[in-house]
Amino acid sequence: MTYPFSAVVGLADLKLALVLNAVSPRVGGVLVRGEKGTAKSTIVRALAALLPPVAVADGCRFSCDPAAPDPLCPDAPHSGDGSVRAARLVELPVGASEDRLAGSLDLERALTEGVKAFEPGLLAAAHRGILYVDEVNLLHDHLVDLLLDAAALGTCYVEREGVSVRHSARFLLSGTMNPEEGELRPQLLDRFGLTVEARASRDPAERAEVIRRRLAYELDPEGFAGRWAAEEAELARRIAEARALLPGVVLPDAALKQIATVCAGFEVDGMRADIVTAHAAMAHAAWEGRARVGSADVRAAARLALPHRRRRDPFDAPGLDEARLDELLNDFDDYPDDDPDGRPEDPEAGNFDTSEPSSEPESGDAESDAESGSPSADPRDSGDLRDSGDLRDSRDSRGSRDPREAGVGQAGAARSPDASGSDSLTVEDAFAQAGTPYRARVFTVPGVGTGVPGRRSRARTPDGRTSGSRLPEGRITSVHLTATLRAAAPHQRSRGVAGPGLRIVKSDLREAVREGREGNLVLFAVDASGSMAARKRMGAVKAAVLSLLLDAYQRRDKVGLITFRGDTAELVLPPTSSVEAGAARMRELRTGGRTPLAAGLLKAADVLRVEHLRDPARRPLLVVVTDGRATSGPDPRRAAGLLTRVSTVVVDCESGPVRLGLAAELAAGMGALAVRLDSLADGALAQVVRATRMVA
Structure with missing residues (x-):
C-alpha cells in the first residue's frame, strides 16, 4: 500500500512541481534535491496513484494507445482492441545497464539467424507513465544521457551493429538526489524541467505531525x-x-x-x-x-x-x-x-x-x-496540502556555516612562536580567505585502468572507442563485426557455402574491447598548521586545491580531504563523489598549531588502503600539500615509506629567501615528484602528474 500523496506534511513546492508535470508532461520532469530523510522517494511514488488510467492496445509491449497507435511500433500492426489499466510507476535502479534501460537486441540471433529479436527495457515500460530514478546523480553519465535524450525526444532508439529499433517513450521523468553524494553535470541538470529543494522542517509541531502520521501508516x-x-x-x-x-x-x-x-x-x-x-x-x-x-x-x-x-x-x-x-x-x-x-x-x-x-x-x-x-x-x-508559511528564506535555522560570520578564527589573530621555533597562532583556529581559483590543465594517472567510467585516465570501459576484440565472456552486448567476419571466413567451404554471403555460427562471434576514460580518486593531504597560516600561504594553497577540485568535478573524480595540525590528522571529507562538499570544506579550512606530518601521511595511507578494499578498480592519486616541516609526532620518513606504491605529488609550500628543501626530501623518500607552490598557477601541476609513474 503506497503512502498517500496528500498525507505528506509540507513540501508544497515539491507537490506543485509534480502536479504541474502530471498536468503537462511537456514541462520536462522534476529533479528533487534534498538531504536524506526528506520524503523525496515517498512523494514521487505516491504521485502514480493520482494519474488518470490509460488505454493500451492488446498485446502491445510498448503501451500504444489503441485510438492512435504508433505505426512504427515494433509490435505493430495492432488489432485495434484495447484495455484500460492504471498508469505505471517504473523505477530505474542505480546499477542498471544500458540494455536494461533502453532494451536489448539478441545480437547472436540477429547475426546467426537473421531474426530481429528485441527485448523492451524500462523506457518502454514507463511509456505513458512515470519513470522514477532514485539517486540520479549516481547514474553513469552515458545512462543519464540516454535517459534524458529519450525524455526530450519522446522516442527510444536502439542501434546495434546495423540493427535498428525505435519505439515511443513519453513519460513523466522524476529524479531524486542527495547533493552530498555528488552533483549532476550542468548540461544534464538543465535537461530537467523543474527543480525543487526538499529540506526538513525545523518546526517541532510540524515534525511531530510527521511522526504521528508515519506511525499510523x-x-x-x-x-x-x-x-x-x-x-x-x-x-x-x-x-x-x-x-x-x-x-x-x-x-x-x-x-x-x-x-x-x-x-x-x-x-x-x-x-x-x-x-x-x-x-x-x-x-x-x-x-x-x-x-x-x-x-x-x-x-x-x-x-x-x-x-x-x-x-x-x-x-x-x-x-x-x-x-x-x-x-x-x-x-x-x-x-x-x-x-x-x-x-x-x-x-x-x-x-x-x-x-x-x-x-x-x-x-x-x-x-x-x-x-x-x-x-x-x-x-x-x-493542513495537509497547504502552503503553510514563507518557503523563500534561504538561511537555515541552524545558522551560517561560514566561520567568519560566526566570529571565530579571524585571520588577524595574534601569533607567537611555538617551541620548535615555527610560527603558531595564540587562538585555536585561524581562517584564511581562499585566493581566486584558476583553470587547471588536465592530468591523468598513467597506464590503462578498469575503473568506473569518467573523464580522466585511460581505461577499458563499456563505452568509448573500439581498441580490439576478444572471445565473448558471457552474453555479448557489443559485437566486433570485422573480427567476427574474419573468424567465420576460413570455414565457409566446410560449412557448405558456395555462393555469396557468409554462414556465421556462435563460435565465430567476437566481442569488442572498448577504451574510454575513468574517474580516479584524488586524495588531498593538506598541512593546516600554524606555520602555513603565519606566512599567509593558505590563501594560495586553498586556491590551488580549489582549482584541482574544479578539474575533478569536470572529470567525474572521487575526492577526499585530509588535514593535519596540532597533534593529529583528520579526514575532514571521506572519499566521495561530491566535489562540491570538498570545495566547501576547503574554503572553511581553519589553521593553527604544530605540524604532525607523519600523522597526515599515515592517515592518507590508511584511507587509501580502506578505499582500495571498497573500490579496487578506482586508481588513486595522492596530493600532499606541505612545507615539509614536522614539528610534532614521529619522523615522517617511515610513514612516507608506506606510500611508495602510490602515485603522489608533493606540493612544496616553503617560501622566503632561505629554503630548507624539506618537502623535496620528503618527495624523494616517497618516490614522488615535488612541485613548488608558486608553479601551480600556470597549470604546471597537471604536467607533473602526467609525468608520474605507478610503481608495480
Missing part, C-alpha cells in the same frame, strides 16, 4: 490510506480536469514577454528555460482552473524552472533571488487581469489547500523531512 496502511481517500480522489479529479483544460489555455503576449524578461534578467543560458517556464505557467493556469496565463502563473513557474539554471560556478548551489524575481515582475504593473472568471491570482502561486482552515498557527517552514500519521486524529485537521 505503519500500524494500519490500508486504514490510513482509507482516511485520506477523499483527498486523494479530489486531487486526481483536479489533475484530470486540468489536463482537459490545458489545450485551451491561452498564453498572451504580455505573459510571454514577462517570461522572456525574467529569464533574460536572471541571465540563464540558452532558451530551454524560457520554453519550460512557458509550459509550466500554462500547466499552472490549468491547475488553478484559469483559461489564460496570468502573472501569478509566471511567478510560480519561474520559481521552479530557473534556480538550477543560474549556476555560474560548478560549486554554486542552485537558488533564486526572489526579491530580484519580484522586481522583474513588477515591471509589468500594467499587466491586465487575465482571469476570465475573475478569480484573484494567488500571490504565493501554488496553494494546495483542499481542507478546512487549520486553527493552528502556520509554521515558518512548510517543508518536511518524512511522512507520518495518527490513528486518532482527523487528517484533514492537519
Whole structure:
C-alpha cells in the first residue's frame, strides 16, 4: 500500500512541481534535491496513484494507445482492441545497464539467424507513465544521457551493429538526489524541467505531525490510506480536469514577454528555460482552473524552472533571488487581469489547500523531512496540502556555516612562536580567505585502468572507442563485426557455402574491447598548521586545491580531504563523489598549531588502503600539500615509506629567501615528484602528474 500523496506534511513546492508535470508532461520532469530523510522517494511514488488510467492496445509491449497507435511500433500492426489499466510507476535502479534501460537486441540471433529479436527495457515500460530514478546523480553519465535524450525526444532508439529499433517513450521523468553524494553535470541538470529543494522542517509541531502520521501508516496502511481517500480522489479529479483544460489555455503576449524578461534578467543560458517556464505557467493556469496565463502563473513557474539554471560556478548551489524575481515582475504593473472568471491570482502561486482552515498557527517552514500519521486524529485537521508559511528564506535555522560570520578564527589573530621555533597562532583556529581559483590543465594517472567510467585516465570501459576484440565472456552486448567476419571466413567451404554471403555460427562471434576514460580518486593531504597560516600561504594553497577540485568535478573524480595540525590528522571529507562538499570544506579550512606530518601521511595511507578494499578498480592519486616541516609526532620518513606504491605529488609550500628543501626530501623518500607552490598557477601541476609513474 503506497503512502498517500496528500498525507505528506509540507513540501508544497515539491507537490506543485509534480502536479504541474502530471498536468503537462511537456514541462520536462522534476529533479528533487534534498538531504536524506526528506520524503523525496515517498512523494514521487505516491504521485502514480493520482494519474488518470490509460488505454493500451492488446498485446502491445510498448503501451500504444489503441485510438492512435504508433505505426512504427515494433509490435505493430495492432488489432485495434484495447484495455484500460492504471498508469505505471517504473523505477530505474542505480546499477542498471544500458540494455536494461533502453532494451536489448539478441545480437547472436540477429547475426546467426537473421531474426530481429528485441527485448523492451524500462523506457518502454514507463511509456505513458512515470519513470522514477532514485539517486540520479549516481547514474553513469552515458545512462543519464540516454535517459534524458529519450525524455526530450519522446522516442527510444536502439542501434546495434546495423540493427535498428525505435519505439515511443513519453513519460513523466522524476529524479531524486542527495547533493552530498555528488552533483549532476550542468548540461544534464538543465535537461530537467523543474527543480525543487526538499529540506526538513525545523518546526517541532510540524515534525511531530510527521511522526504521528508515519506511525499510523505503519500500524494500519490500508486504514490510513482509507482516511485520506477523499483527498486523494479530489486531487486526481483536479489533475484530470486540468489536463482537459490545458489545450485551451491561452498564453498572451504580455505573459510571454514577462517570461522572456525574467529569464533574460536572471541571465540563464540558452532558451530551454524560457520554453519550460512557458509550459509550466500554462500547466499552472490549468491547475488553478484559469483559461489564460496570468502573472501569478509566471511567478510560480519561474520559481521552479530557473534556480538550477543560474549556476555560474560548478560549486554554486542552485537558488533564486526572489526579491530580484519580484522586481522583474513588477515591471509589468500594467499587466491586465487575465482571469476570465475573475478569480484573484494567488500571490504565493501554488496553494494546495483542499481542507478546512487549520486553527493552528502556520509554521515558518512548510517543508518536511518524512511522512507520518495518527490513528486518532482527523487528517484533514492537519493542513495537509497547504502552503503553510514563507518557503523563500534561504538561511537555515541552524545558522551560517561560514566561520567568519560566526566570529571565530579571524585571520588577524595574534601569533607567537611555538617551541620548535615555527610560527603558531595564540587562538585555536585561524581562517584564511581562499585566493581566486584558476583553470587547471588536465592530468591523468598513467597506464590503462578498469575503473568506473569518467573523464580522466585511460581505461577499458563499456563505452568509448573500439581498441580490439576478444572471445565473448558471457552474453555479448557489443559485437566486433570485422573480427567476427574474419573468424567465420576460413570455414565457409566446410560449412557448405558456395555462393555469396557468409554462414556465421556462435563460435565465430567476437566481442569488442572498448577504451574510454575513468574517474580516479584524488586524495588531498593538506598541512593546516600554524606555520602555513603565519606566512599567509593558505590563501594560495586553498586556491590551488580549489582549482584541482574544479578539474575533478569536470572529470567525474572521487575526492577526499585530509588535514593535519596540532597533534593529529583528520579526514575532514571521506572519499566521495561530491566535489562540491570538498570545495566547501576547503574554503572553511581553519589553521593553527604544530605540524604532525607523519600523522597526515599515515592517515592518507590508511584511507587509501580502506578505499582500495571498497573500490579496487578506482586508481588513486595522492596530493600532499606541505612545507615539509614536522614539528610534532614521529619522523615522517617511515610513514612516507608506506606510500611508495602510490602515485603522489608533493606540493612544496616553503617560501622566503632561505629554503630548507624539506618537502623535496620528503618527495624523494616517497618516490614522488615535488612541485613548488608558486608553479601551480600556470597549470604546471597537471604536467607533473602526467609525468608520474605507478610503481608495480
